[in-house]
Amino acid sequence: MIRPLILAALCLAQPAMAQEATRSFGPEAATARLVLRTTTDIAILAPTVEAFVAAHPGQAVDFEQWGSNDLYDLTRRDCLAGRRGADIVISSGVHQMVKLVNDGCATAWRSAATLALPPELRWRDEIWGVTREPAVMVYNRDLVPPGEVPLSRFDLLDLLRPADTPYAGKVATYDIEASGLGYLFAFMDSQEATTFGALMEAFARTGAVATCCSAEIIAGVASGDYLIAYNVLGSYAATAAAANPALGVVIANDYALILSRAAILPPGAAVDSAGAFLEFLLSDPGRRTLERTNLISTAASPDAEDDVASGGRRVLIGLGLPLLIALDQAKTRQFIARWREAFEN
Amino acid sequence: MADAAAPRPTMSLSARMLVGLGGLLAIGGVLLALAAYGYGRAAARDAFDRLLVGAASSIATSVSVVDGAPVVDIPVSAFDLLALAPEDRVGYLVTGPGGMVLTGYPELAEAITRPGPEPALFDGRFTGEPARIIRYTRRFAERSFSGQVDVVIAQTMRARDQLAWNITRNALMVLAIAGVAVLVLSVLVIRSALGPLDRIAARLEARDPQDLTPIDMALPREIGVMVGALNGFMGRLDRQLGTMQRLISDTAHQLRTPVAALRAQADLAGGEDDPDRLRQIVGRIHRRSVSLGRLLDQMLSRAMVIHRIDAARREVVDLRDIALELVESADHKLVAPDAVVRLEIGDAPVLARADALSLGEAAKNLMFNALTHGEAPITVGASARDDAVTLWVEDAGAGPSEAVRDQLGDRFLRNAVSRGTSAGLGLSIAKSVAEAFGGSLEMTPRPDGFRIAMVFPAEPPQ
Numbered sequence: 001m002i003r004p005l006i007l008a009a010l011c012l013a014q015p016a017m018a019q020e021a022t023r024s025f026g027p028e029a030a031t032a033r034l035v036l037r038t039t040t041d042i043a044i045l046a047p048t049v050e051a052f053v054a055a056h057p058g059q060a061v062d063f064e065q066w067g068s069n070d071l072y073d074l075t076r077r078d079c080l081a082g083r084r085g086a087d088i089v090i091s092s093g094v095h096q097m098v099k100l101v102n103d104g105c106a107t108a109w110r111s112a113a114t115l116a117l118p119p120e121l122r123w124r125d126e127i128w129g130v131t132r133e134p135a136v137m138v139y140n141r142d143l144v145p146p147g148e149v150p151l152s153r154f155d156l157l158d159l160l161r162p163a164d165t166p167y168a169g170k171v172a173t174y175d176i177e178a179s180g181l182g183y184l185f186a187f188m189d190s191q192e193a194t195t196f197g198a199l200m201e202a203f204a205r206t207g208a209v210a211t212c213c214s215a216e217i218i219a220g221v222a223s224g225d226y227l228i229a230y231n232v233l234g235s236y237a238a239t240a241a242a243a244n245p246a247l248g249v250v251i252a253n254d255y256a257l258i259l260s261r262a263a264i265l266p267p268g269a270a271v272d273s274a275g276a277f278l279e280f281l282l283s284d285p286g287r288r289t290l291e292r293t294n295l296i297s298t299a300a301s302p303d304a305e306d307d308v309a310s311g312g313r314r315v316l317i318g319l320g321l322p323l324l325i326a327l328d329q330a331k332t333r334q335f336i337a338r339w340r341e342a343f344e345n
Numbered sequence: 346m347a348d349a350a351a352p353r354p355t356m357s358l359s360a361r362m363l364v365g366l367g368g369l370l371a372i373g374g375v376l377l378a379l380a381a382y383g384y385g386r387a388a389a390r391d392a393f394d395r396l397l398v399g400a401a402s403s404i405a406t407s408v409s410v411v412d413g414a415p416v417v418d419i420p421v422s423a424f425d426l427l428a429l430a431p432e433d434r435v436g437y438l439v440t441g442p443g444g445m446v447l448t449g450y451p452e453l454a455e456a457i458t459r460p461g462p463e464p465a466l467f468d469g470r471f472t473g474e475p476a477r478i479i480r481y482t483r484r485f486a487e488r489s490f491s492g493q494v495d496v497v498i499a500q501t502m503r504a505r506d507q508l509a510w511n512i513t514r515n516a517l518m519v520l521a522i523a524g525v526a527v528l529v530l531s532v533l534v535i536r537s538a539l540g541p542l543d544r545i546a547a548r549l550e551a552r553d554p555q556d557l558t559p560i561d562m563a564l565p566r567e568i569g570v571m572v573g574a575l576n577g578f579m580g581r582l583d584r585q586l587g588t589m590q591r592l593i594s595d596t597a598h599q600l601r602t603p604v605a606a607l608r609a610q611a612d613l614a615g616g617e618d619d620p621d622r623l624r625q626i627v628g629r630i631h632r633r634s635v636s637l638g639r640l641l642d643q644m645l646s647r648a649m650v651i652h653r654i655d656a657a658r659r660e661v662v663d664l665r666d667i668a669l670e671l672v673e674s675a676d677h678k679l680v681a682p683d684a685v686v687r688l689e690i691g692d693a694p695v696l697a698r699a700d701a702l703s704l705g706e707a708a709k710n711l712m713f714n715a716l717t718h719g720e721a722p723i724t725v726g727a728s729a730r731d732d733a734v735t736l737w738v739e740d741a742g743a744g745p746s747e748a749v750r751d752q753l754g755d756r757f758l759r760n761a762v763s764r765g766t767s768a769g770l771g772l773s774i775a776k777s778v779a780e781a782f783g784g785s786l787e788m789t790p791r792p793d794g795f796r797i798a799m800v801f802p803a804e805p806p807q
Contacts, residue, residue, distance in 0.1 A: 102434045123432075321428040
């Protein structure tokens with residue numbers, strides 16, 4: 001019922017800031033209300049929030065779903081104005097969350113559960129990585145012959161190399177100007193390996209498509225508009241692939257970026273409620289609900305067993321100072337200029 | 346008899362040492378802690394300032410000139426470097442000529458204009474938290490671009506504070522261990538230093554009460570002083586005890602004969618009816634009693650003199666005063682009512698360092714000897730010669746016999762005593778007194794008699 005709404009909202013350009021969707025969980029007359037702002041689709045995170053309110057009677061959660069750039073701008077503006085906004089913010093734009101923490105827009109929370117996180121996934125006790133989602137390639141099983149399924153970025157380059165490649169104009173990836181997450185993946189790729197330069201060149205040559213939003217890209221692959229989608233968030237891909245057998249998912253075996261959505265408690269947050277929610281996300285029952293919705297991917301764990309679809313090195317996007325560079329104005333300008341060069345001809 | 350008074354205990358030496366050392370360590374500890382904290386802060390500042398310089402220089406190096414304008418491409422390595430302070434937030438700003446912001450946090454622009462050497466490092470604030478700030482300037486002189494690019498980095502201080510605190514804490518831990526070691530060591534040293542006292546006490550407790558011999562132990566010098574004093578004290582006690590014992594035994598011995606003679610005379614008088622003979626016997630008893638009284642006087646005088654020799658303070662005495670007092674007191678009238686004693690003294694003081702009372706007793710004994718055994722006229726005098734002074738008694742007789750002179754100094758003069766006289770005892774007293782004050786007893790036959798003199802070293806007039 002909500003899904004068509006979300007899909008529509010996801011793909012709309014949004015000149016004014018507005019949440020994409022909202023929903024309240026828990027009793028109407030709850031004594032404590034928690035405002036959760038996140039980039040995660042309500043439908044995907046709903047089981048987790050429901051489990052949380054079930055475990056905490058008298059606690060209600062007002063769920064607001066936002067685009068990552070809007071969420072960053074809103075949270076930043078609330079912080080600078082000293083206004084109380086969300087109680088907890090969970091975003092896939094982790095570089096944006098890191099910047100908020102660096103600018104003093106986060107409240108500390110310290111517990112055994114947060115301290116148990118690996119050091120890459122917490123910083124200053126003000127930001128925590130709560131999910132594990134690999135960046136994957138999605139392909140259309142009906143249209144891509146099994147022998148041509150790219151298992152790595154090198155395979156993808158090889159597919160695009162021939163002058164008459166059938167994949168010309170049929171490869172899609174995030175529009176990094178519209179999607180904070182797309183920008184982050186592209187930026188991390190550029191830091192990680194020189195393959196990125198070759199890929200940009202190949203995308204430019206074959207007229208690859210940069211477009212908005214996971215859902216649209218995946219739908220495009222399913223419909224056959226695109227044959228392969230590069231750097232799609234694994235949680236959405238796995239969910240879609242489970243529903244549609246025509247979709248194949250590959251975790252690249254040269255290296256795979258692993259995103260851990262970042263949670264912060266903005267200043268002025270209801271720390272007790274927000275902390276309780278954070279504790280729940282990090283607890284075993286919370287993690288089990290996240291695993292069921294693919295927000296914690298077993299394939300994303302560094303010691304996951306290699307099989308045909310997975311393998312190679314896992315590169316966890318660490319939450320820390322170096323991510324600040326991803327938001328540096330000069331860097332962004334240069335990076336986007338390079339990107340446009342590839343996609344706008 | 347009441348118990349011997351227990352010594353009043355004051356604070357024990359160990360406690361004094363502990364209090365003193367503890368105070369010293371506490372004051373030193375506070376000073377050292379402050380010093381360690383200051384050092385820790387400086388060390389932490391230097392260490393993390395280097396990171397700042399490295400990061401700023403690495404960012405400045407990444408600036409290149411493209412189409413006549415400076416372009417910055419911040420290297421990840423700069424932030425990896427800053428992330429070595431893992432808990433600290435960082436602000437940065439890169440500006441071109443005229444403060445034009447190339448990238449970063451515009452709120453740090455104030456640091457661009459701050460005067461200071463290059464690179465400038467100073468304390469400031471970053472979004473409400475204390476921060477260390479660096480400004481690093483790179484100057485370009487290209488054909489297409491000439492001017493300066495400033496890099497500012499602000500870093501919060503958590504890692505610095507942490508490191509400073511760690512250094513301080515480690516220093517304090519070492520200090521605390523050393524302090525406890527010093528205290529324990531000092532207690533052990535005091536215990537071992539005071540050990541000899543316990544040994545001395547045990548030795549004294551175990552002693553026979555009669556044993557007044559010196560304590561003979563190997564002792565540290567500091568304690569040896571005290572034991573030396575103790576030994577001196579016991580020596581004096583021993584001599585006095587000896588004097589007392591001799592006095593008692595002499596007295597008993599010397600009184601036996603005269604008392605026996607008195608009893609014999611009294612027995613005789615009891616059985617006598619003839620008044621003439623009775624009177625005769627009573628006369629003898631009287632003479633005997635006078636002689637006995639005289640003997641007792643001398644013995645007491647000798648005991649007193651010997652006691653004073655040990656006990657009395659030496660002072661400067663004019664021997665003329667002694668002679669004058671002796672003649673003026675007219676004690677001799679008791680022994681020889683008819684005798685005349687002359688005084689012979691000069692105008693100049695005759696000074697010796699001695700005890701006036703002892704000298705008076707000794708001179709009196711010499712005078713009585715002369716009255717009893719010598720021949721009139723008797724002369725008492727004091728005179729100086731060369732570097733010595735003399736107090737003398739002279740009579741017209743021939744002086745004591747050779748035998749008496751030879752026995753001089755023996756305390757036991759059986760002959761004299763058994764005769765009921767006591768010339769020897771008087772001489773013995775005079776000799777003891779003379780020797781006790783560093784002098785001697787001289788007997789000099791003279792053409793017109795015999796002089797007996799106590800000779801002392803002369804005391805220079807004050």
